[in-house]
Amino acid sequence: MPYIPHTEADTQKMLDTIGVKSIDDLFIEIPDNLRVKGQLNVPSAKDEAQLFQHCRDLAERNVDLSRTTCFLGAGIYDRFSPATVGAVISRGEFLTAYTPYQPEASQGYLQTIYEFQSMIAELYGMDVANASMYDGTTSLAEAAIMATYVNKRKKVYVSGAIHPHAREVLNTYCWAMDVEVVEIRTQDGVTKDYSIVKDDAACVLLQTPNFFGCIEDMAVARDAARANGALFIVSADPVAFGLLKPPGDFDADIVVGEGQPLGLPMGFGGPLLGLFACKKEYVRLIPGRIVGRTVDGEGRSGFTMTLRTREQDIRREKATSNICTNEALMALASTVHMSALGKNGIRQVAESTVRNTQYAIQKLKETGCHLKYDQKVFCEFVLSLPKSAVGARDALLEKGILAGLPMGGRYLGDENDLLVAVTELRTRAQIDEFASALKEVLN
Amino acid sequence: MPNRIPESANMRWKTVREPRLIFEKSSPGQIGANLPKADTPEVDLAATLGDLRDGVEWPEVSELEVMRHFVNLSHINYGIETGFYPLGSCTMKYNPRINEVTAGLSGFRNIHPLMPEDTVQGALEVICGVKEYLMEITGFYEITQQPVAGAHGEMTCLMLIKAFHAANGEGDKRTVVLIPDSAHGTNPASAARCGYDVKSIPTDAEGNTDLVALEAALDDTVAAFMVTNPSTLGLFEPNIERVCELVHAVGGQVFCDGANMNAMVGTTRPGDHGFDCMHLNLHKTFSTPHGGGGPGCGAIGLQEHLAKFMPAPVVTRGEFEVFLDYDRPDSIGRVSSFYGQFLMAVRALTYLMAYGKEGLPNISRYAVLNANYVKARLADVLPAAHDRPCMHECVLTASKYKKLGVRALDISKRLIDHGFHPPTNYFPLIVPEAMMIEPTETESKETLDRFCDAMIAICKEAEEDPDALHNAPATQIVGRLDEARAVKFLDVKYKKESEEPVSV
Structure with missing residues (x-):
């Protein structure tokens, strides 16, 4: 039996100690009519070599973006991550640990979480960060719900330029909590109509860079929020x-984000990593886990989960959230990634992204396409094609290029709009090739 | 003779025993990664982006120092691969290494969730494959893997129930969710997150749902009853069909908390018990690693009447290919970014295929054997809270040591000194001095014997030298930590020494 170590002799000795004749005798409390009769209707067991072959065959049925040039982003990005990340998170001491409820035997993990919180809070310019949420979309929804707890209002105002999936998750969470979601309209690719925000607002939600890649004016959004409490x-x-001035410098109350670009593979969109940071005055309402530093009886410094009275296992229905298991291993991956990049590396990655993006804009404009929005952008932009974006995307895939996201239908654009992302991994040659292939396809 | 230890060895020892923060290892100008270098033209960043920030104060360390830092921290962390981890309710079974290999395949790691569906048929086949195994194992009509953790799965189930009642015109009337007093804390927290009021249902003397109390609480305001089966007492609910009938009779729905699915795999199917929906923890039952608290994977199973409310898109097997079905007008909407924890689904599928139809029942059979063995061996020192055959975990009580000043927590902390991870303490809340032990099927008799020997020795020590327990653990890098101080002087973010700490 794979993974089950019992010999027949062991099993017999154990049954003798328990005082029963067979394993079946241990299941007597399950009514007979509820027992599975015969075998389940699933395939036969495979050995390890067969498992690998089967999975490798499935993996090979996908178009592998390590071999196809990826200009698709829309929330998940093809970014570089150093080999050190995989080396650390595959260590069994981390990979196979549970939540660090026993701090004495979990100091290693707890310290990395403290480091994670510190780096995320620093990045966003905030006082505190938690020890991770599920993903960027649920993190945003949790932030909105937290705002309703802070000021006891039941209406959230959200930019029309946030990721459509984030909007859908926000709608689902708010529906369940009887919270109303009101959209702030956009104009020319950025959020504009803040006059709609009234003093019944629990919060104003803005994404920057927004779904179109455009950098939003955080000061205007903040003023709309402040004017209405x-x-x-x-x-x-x-x-x-x-590179950009962080949300904390604009007096943001809560900052959330998707942590995938900090060292996680695209992985068909999961597992991801929800980032969540806030001002210190809201720390007792923050969802999820927080690790703090303290001392033991002999005065030695150590780490432990703290502010636990917010959490579901203690407060039950009065908890600030139901979140329990989160994305600890992904947070560890990003901690390694952030440590490896450091102060200079994160700047270099962001700067390379800007250079590549600007170069791509210049080259793609030469193909007869134009930028839909005339705004400052980071990493991503909306390209309007003279014909269907789906057709162009499919034709370019034949040439080994994944051109981006066709925006017609579910993705806040017209049939001819393509959302293009250009990360630090793209090269001048790849961008040139993309531009010339697109030109061919369009002619 | 300490002078025989060379100073260099002492230094090595100190890096593990007195770990510094990575910020404290930083020296300006160092970098720990060989990053891509842009070959595109330089740009004026301020003109392109607007306001720029000062540098991000992340640590500056070399690549080797990055590895040493985290490897040394791993040395002071305990995982299943370190030793026995009998944490009740958490199913800390072996996480097969082949699962890491298959999940690491480039064709799975390097695919984007918004690629055209015909370019990710292998990935969609994985999700569909897991779904089909889980449908057969649980007996449910449909499975979605969009919820990304157990609590998320619970909440999604309650959302489906809420949508179901609303569609029947009973949304405003059904405002109450009933939850047993033995339930996990996530149950009431998830109910609250769906706007429900929570009412507690007591457990009877045998450890089952108190049917009299349940009947008294049932009326047409009840939206759902959330049942953990087997219960958190490690006991199968023998009246489960009756429980479901009673709730259905007043128009309520019954949710099964699937944290304890490991006791049932291949032996009994919750979909046959009368449940309307349930959540599963693939990171418990189906061996995807816990990773120190996630990623989880909270797939849910549901009966046909709830299927139309499922989060869209629904991964569906068509005649020629697997596709994403967005045409779900009654869907509650999305609950997470994409299709769930895909790389965890690869691991779960690998695991399910390794067992197959021949092996799957052995998961529950040997999990239950191991739990009953531990319960029998410890019966004299730590009696079970209920004298019945347990399922995959046993709940023992340490209350007889309380008069000696020894609590369950003290016994647990002493176990760490013996090289074992402690069981779950003080849960379920209804058992005094509870110690909840879940050995899982992947532990050998030899390991269980060593663990039981240690427990017996500790219980003896409790009578002879209770202070040894109060002072435990004595073998770790730190002893018991001052948690009150952690709250009072909140230090959750690194500050250079010159800066003021965050205070609240």
Whole structure:
């Protein structure tokens, strides 16, 4: 039996100690009519070599973006991550640990979480960060719900330029909590109509760079929130804030984000990493886990989960959130990634991204396409094609290039709009090739 | 003779025993990664982006120092691969290494969730494959893997129930969720997150749902009853069909908390018990690693009447290919970014295929054997809270040591000195001085014997030298930490020594 070590002799001795004749005798409390009769209707067991072959065959049925040039982003990015990340997170001491409820035997993990919190809080310019949420979209929804707890209002105002999936998750969470979601309209690719925000607002939610890659004016959104006594919540791509002035400098109350660009593979969109940071005055309402530093009886410094009275296992229905298991291993991956990049590396990655993006804009404009929005952008932009974006995307895939996201239908654009992302991994040659292939396809 | 230890060895020892923060190892100008160098033209950053920040104060360390830092920290952390981890309710079984290999395949890691569906058929086949195994194992009509953790799965189930009642015109009326007093804390927290009021249902003397109390609480305001089966007492609910009938009779729905699915795999199917929906923890039952507290994977199973409310898109097997079905007008909407924890689904599928139809029942059979063995061996020193065959975990009580000043926590902390991870303490809340032990099927008799020997020795020590327990653990890098101080002087973010700490 794979992974089950019992010999027949062991099993017999154990049954003798328990005082029963067979393993079946241990299941007597399950009514007979509820027992599975015969075998389940699933395939036969495979050995390890067969498992590998089967999975390798499935993996090979996908178009592998380590071999196809990727200009698709929309929240998940093809970014570089050093080999050290995989080396650390595959260590069994981390990989196979549970939540560090026993701090004495979990100091290693707890310290990395403290370091993670510190680096995320620093990146966003905030007082505190928690020890991770599920992903960027649920992190945003949790922030909105937290705002309703802070000021007891039941209406959230959200920019029309946040990621459509984030909007959908926000709608789902708010529906369940009887919270109303109101959209702030956009104009020319950025959020504009803040006059709609009223003094019933629990919060104003803004994403920057937004879904179109455009950099939003955080000061205007903050002023709209402040004028109405609402919290100001920003969803922020972490890499962009290697260069941009962080949300904390704009007096954001809560900052959330998707941590995938900080060292996680795209992995078909999971597992991801939700980032969550806030001002210190809200720390007792923060969802999820927080690790703090303290001392033991002999005065030795150590780490432990803290502010635990917010959490579901203690407060039950009065908890600030139901979140329990989060994305600890992904947070560890990003801690290694952030440590490896350091102060200079994050700037270099962000700067390379800007250079590559600007170069791509210049080259792609020469193909007869134009930029839909005339705004400052980071990493991503909306390209309007003279014909269907789906057709162009499919034709370019034949040439080994994944051109981006066709925006017609579910993605806040017209049939001819393509959302293009250009990370630090793209080269001048790849961008040139993309531009010339697109030109061919369009002619 | 300390002078025989060379100073260099002492230094090595100190890096592990007195770890510094990575910020404290920083020296300006160092970098720990060989990053891509842009070959595109330079740009004026301020003109292109607007306001720029000062540098991000992340540590500056070499690549070797990055590895040493985290490897040394791993040495002061305990995982399943370190030793026995009998944490009740958490199913800390072996996480097969082949699963890491398959999940690491480039064709799975390097694919984007918004690629055209015909370019990710292998990935969609994985999700569909897991779904089909889980449908057969649980007996449910549909499975979605969009919820990304157990609590997320619970909440999603309650959302489906809420949508179901709303569609029947009973949304405003059904405002109450019933939850047993033995339930996990996530149950009431998830109910609150769906706007429900929570009412507690007591457990009877045998450890089952108190049917009289349940009947008294049932009326047409009840939206759902959330049942953990087997219960958190490690006991199968023998009246489960009756429980479901009673709730259904007043129009309520019954949710199964699937944290304890490991006791049932291949032996009994919750979908046959009368449940309307349940959540699963692939990171418990189906061996995806816990990773220090995630990623989880909170797939949910549901009966046909709830299927139309599932989060869209639904991964669906068509005639020629697997596709994403967005045409779900009654869907509650998305609950996470994409299709769930895909790389965890690869691991779960690998695991399920390794067992196959021949092996799957052995998971529950040997998990239950191991738990009953531990319960029998410890019966004299730590009696079970209920004298019945347990399922995959046993709940023992250490209350007889309380008069000696020894608590369950003290016994647990002493176990660390014996090289074992402690069981779950003080849960379920209804058992005094509870110690909840879940050995899982992947532990050998030899390991269980060593663990039981240690427990017996500790219980003896409790009578002879209780202070040895109060002072435990004595073998770790730190002893018991001052948690009150951690709250009072909140230090959750590194500051250079010249800066003021965050205070609240």
